Amino acid sequence: DADVTQTPRNRITKTGKRIMLECSQTKGHDRMYWYRQDPGLGLQLIYYSFDVKDINKGEISDGYSVSRQAQAKFSLSLESAIPNQTALYFCATSGPLAGGSYPGTGELFFGEGSRLTVL
Amino acid sequence: GQNIDQPTEMTATEGAIVQINCTYQTSGFNGLFWYQQHAGEAPTFLSYNVLDGLEEKGRFSSFLSRSKGYSYLLLKELQMKDSASYLCAVSLLSNDYKLSFGAGTTVTVRA
Numbered sequence: 001d002a003d004v005t006q007t008p009r010n011r012i013t014k015t016g017k018r019i020m021l022e023c024s025q026t027k028g029h030d031r032m033y034w035y036r037q038d039p040g041l042g043l044q045l046i047y048y049s050f051d052v053k054d055i056n057k058g059e060i061s062d063g064y065s066v067s068r069q070a071q072a073k074f075s076l077s078l079e080s081a082i083p084n085q086t087a088l089y090f091c092a093t094s095g096p097l098a099g100g101s102y103p104g105t106g107e108l109f110f111g112e113g114s115r116l117t118v119l
Numbered sequence: 120g121q122n123i124d125q126p127t128e129m130t131a132t133e134g135a136i137v138q139i140n141c142t143y144q145t146s147g148f149n150g151l152f153w154y155q156q157h158a159g160e161a162p163t164f165l166s167y168n169v170l171d172g173l174e175e176k177g178r179f180s181s182f183l184s185r186s187k188g189y190s191y192l193l194l195k196e197l198q199m200k201d202s203a204s205y206l207c208a209v210s211l212l213s214n215d216y217k218l219s220f221g222a223g224t225t226v227t228v229r230a
Contacts, residue, residue, distance in 0.1 A: 033217075040127070042206065042222040043162075050215070090161060094216070106216030107152065108208075110161035 006111035023091030032074040123221035147213025154206040
């Protein structure tokens with residue numbers, strides 16, 4: 001099983017609908033992130049959370065909200081989806097700043113991705 | 120802010136070598152990652168450089184020059200399965216170690 005799991009993997013919805021993308025992880029990491037990927041633009045950070053009580057906006061947070069329900073769960077919501085939110089969304093985690101393969105680096109571990117299409 | 124540049128596309132022949140360059144202009148640089156991403160899939164870790172010099176891992180090598188703000192990823196003995204996007208990402212002390220990504224380089228390997 002994947003260490004970082006996203007649901008749903010694919011979703012087609014209509015303009016104005018509310019959508020939630022869920023992410024759960026078994027890596028025991030405190031830090032979790034939501035990224036959006038569009039062709040030619042790379043990965044853009046939407047929101048991030050460094051622990052359960054910490055939520056921060058990223059580069060492109062407008063139109064999105066998040067909830068950190070537990071250390072292992074971080075969900076992304078689109079309150080009223082619009083077509084330009086059609087994209088591939090990735091959840092990611094990063095480990096402690098000491099210990100592990102690359103301590104103090106910010107190495108990211110990604111979920112499989114959620115492809116969202118807004119019509 | 121961060122400015123991370125890499126070429127958009129590269130094409131090479133099976134068995135050949137390809138070098139993907141990445142330049143960055145950042146403050147508070149900590150280290151640099153390379154990720155591989157096949158179409159529609161999640162990025163996967165390839166390499167990490169924090170000190171100047173070359174890191175070799177089998178067919179893949181990555182180089183860093185901190186003073187020049189420059190890195191490259193070298194792919195040797197190219198195989199068809201190496202056709203993918205390669206993402207350069209910078210870790211910044213000044214940004215709580217969050218990664219900032221370049222737009223990615225799509226490498227196409229032809230027979």
